[in-house]
Amino acid sequence: MKNFILAIDQGTTSSRAIMFDRKLSPKGVGQQEFKQHFPKSGWVEHDAEEIWRSVLTVCKDALKKARVKPSQIASIGITNQRETVVLWDRKTGKPIHRAIVWQDRRTAEMCGKLKDEDHEKTFTAKTGLLLDPYFSGTKLAWLLDHVKGVRSRAEKGELAFGTIDSFLIWKLTGGKVHATDATNASRTLLYNIHTGAWDDELLGILNIPRSLLPEVKDCAADFGETDSKLFGAAISIGGVAGDQQAAMIGQACFKPGMMKSTYGTGCFALLNTGETAVLSRNRLLTTVAYQLGGKRTYALEGAIFIAGAAVQWLRDGLKIIDKANKSGDLAKAADKNQNIYLVPAFVGLGAPYWNAEARGALFGLTRATTARELSKAALESVCYQTRDLLEAMQKDWGTTGETVLRVDGGMTASDWTMQCLADILDAPVDRPKVLETTALGVAYLAGLQSGLLSPPEEFANSWKLGKRFSPKMNATVRDAKYAGWKGAVRKLLA
Numbered sequence: 001m002k003n004f005i006l007a008i009d010q011g012t013t014s015s016r017a018i019m020f021d022r023k024l025s026p027k028g029v030g031q032q033e034f035k036q037h038f039p040k041s042g043w044v045e046h047d048a049e050e051i052w053r054s055v056l057t058v059c060k061d062a063l064k065k066a067r068v069k070p071s072q073i074a075s076i077g078i079t080n081q082r083e084t085v086v087l088w089d090r091k092t093g094k095p096i097h098r099a100i101v102w103q104d105r106r107t108a109e110m111c112g113k114l115k116d117e118d119h120e121k122t123f124t125a126k127t128g129l130l131l132d133p134y135f136s137g138t139k140l141a142w143l144l145d146h147v148k149g150v151r152s153r154a155e156k157g158e159l160a161f162g163t164i165d166s167f168l169i170w171k172l173t174g175g176k177v178h179a180t181d182a183t184n185a186s187r188t189l190l191y192n193i194h195t196g197a198w199d200d201e202l203l204g205i206l207n208i209p210r211s212l213l214p215e216v217k218d219c220a221a222d223f224g225e226t227d228s229k230l231f232g233a234a235i236s237i238g239g240v241a242g243d244q245q246a247a248m249i250g251q252a253c254f255k256p257g258m259m260k261s262t263y264g265t266g267c268f269a270l271l272n273t274g275e276t277a278v279l280s281r282n283r284l285l286t287t288v289a290y291q292l293g294g295k296r297t298y299a300l301e302g303a304i305f306i307a308g309a310a311v312q313w314l315r316d317g318l319k320i321i322d323k324a325n326k327s328g329d330l331a332k333a334a335d336k337n338q339n340i341y342l343v344p345a346f347v348g349l350g351a352p353y354w355n356a357e358a359r360g361a362l363f364g365l366t367r368a369t370t371a372r373e374l375s376k377a378a379l380e381s382v383c384y385q386t387r388d389l390l391e392a393m394q395k396d397w398g399t400t401g402e403t404v405l406r407v408d409g410g411m412t413a414s415d416w417t418m419q420c421l422a423d424i425l426d427a428p429v430d431r432p433k434v435l436e437t438t439a440l441g442v443a444y445l446a447g448l449q450s451g452l453l454s455p456p457e458e459f460a461n462s463w464k465l466g467k468r469f470s471p472k473m474n475a476t477v478r479d480a481k482y483a484g485w486k487g488a489v490r491k492l493l494a
Contacts, residue, residue, distance in 0.1 A: 303351050340364045
């Protein structure tokens with residue numbers, strides 16, 4: 001009996017694979033970190049072949065730990081770091097350059113030039129995105145323009161482009177399938193989210209040959225079968241979604257108005273807007289939340305570039321903590337009379353500011369400031385940035401009623417941080433029992449495609465609350481603290 005689903009969760013710093021049973025209970029996990037490459041200031045790259053090897057390794061580890069045979073797996077689901085670009089040879093499957101990572105800022109000047117030429121309105125109207133180095137399209141254009149011989153090879157049809165999901169599908173199927181899903185396509189600056197197709201006008205502006213592009217499918221669809229040599233048996237690939245959309249599905253945010261926020265390296269909040277693609281007036285992104293049965297559901301998204309990375313900076317940069325989970329304890333012991341603000345614009349500011357040139361700053365330091373106050377400032381910065389997103393979403397969505405935020409990601413393990421988040425938002429924060437929501441979401445998609453799992457409404461009923469954090473902070477204190485944050489951001493941007 002094929003009663004298992006293998007979820008591949010390919011992230012920014014590591015690859016993981018989780019084996020789920022038909023009740024979506026995890027049975028085995030494999031994880032492996034891989035190297036980060038920083039060839040120039042603001043440039044971030046990955047070795048796509050190393051990523052591929054790590055994915056193979058963790059899949060085999062998960063199979064072994066779960067004691068599951070390949071023949072028992074109903075389907076594979078793939079979720080991935082979005083916007084990261086791979087360009088590879090169609091014959092050999094070998095990348096022609098290291099992958100350019102979503103964090104990479106090398107195309108800032110290109111984006112600025114496109115804005116000066118008044119192209120941003122066209123891109124936003126069709127893709128829901130802003131012209132920012134974060135997205136895939138300008139990264140692909142850079143590769144075509146800067147790597148010797150690549151453009152001519154691309155125009156001859158010798159090369160293939162994809163985000164990490166496409167590259168993994170290609171490798172898993174032995175080069176038989178070149179495909180992506182609608183959520184990953186919607187992050188490229190090349191995909192019209194209203195027509196559900198690659199857009200010739202946008203391809204023309206960026207001078208990208210259409211022959212490079214993968215086929216776009218539903219999130220739950222037939223993405224082919226793995227080469228039987230890889231695991232000992234061919235396994236269907238049935239689910240694909242970018243990591244943030246996969247987390248939204250894992251959090252069962254299927255109804256319009258439901259919101260989730262994932263706290264990892266960065267923070268990504270998505271608000272389900274149903275069949276309506278709400279065009280943001282507050283510099284948020286409009287994106288595809290998921291596509292099932294040919295029907296697109298949309299979301300408003302706010303991206304914060306630095307969340308957990310601020311805690312990593314305390315640990316690895318300042319070396320004032322030795323373990324990330326100590327930051328909550330230090331924050332709890334901080335002097336309440338010191339109002340220290342960290343604006344963590346280490347790689348620019350994301351939504352709703354979108355300033356690629358901004359850099360981080362600390363405000364309010366005194367001789368009495370210690371590791372405790374710095375830890376508190378780092379954690380509070382994530383809460384303030386989330387409120388920035390929530391307020392922008394409420395303005396765009398046209399509601400000021402109570403929003404319950406479903407959270408996931410590494411930072412959510414800290415009760416202090418989640419209580420702080422509820423206090424600053426003045427809204428309940430729900431942490432689920434199953435925290436592996438990204439892998440869970442794509443496992444659900446694969447299980448849905450294979451017929452092993454039930455429709456979304458039934459899956460939503462299985463979502464279980466782990467703990468709810470309700471706001472306790474005095475309104476006057478909350479407003480004063482948030483006003484201090486807004487003042488710090490204004491000073492930084494000035």
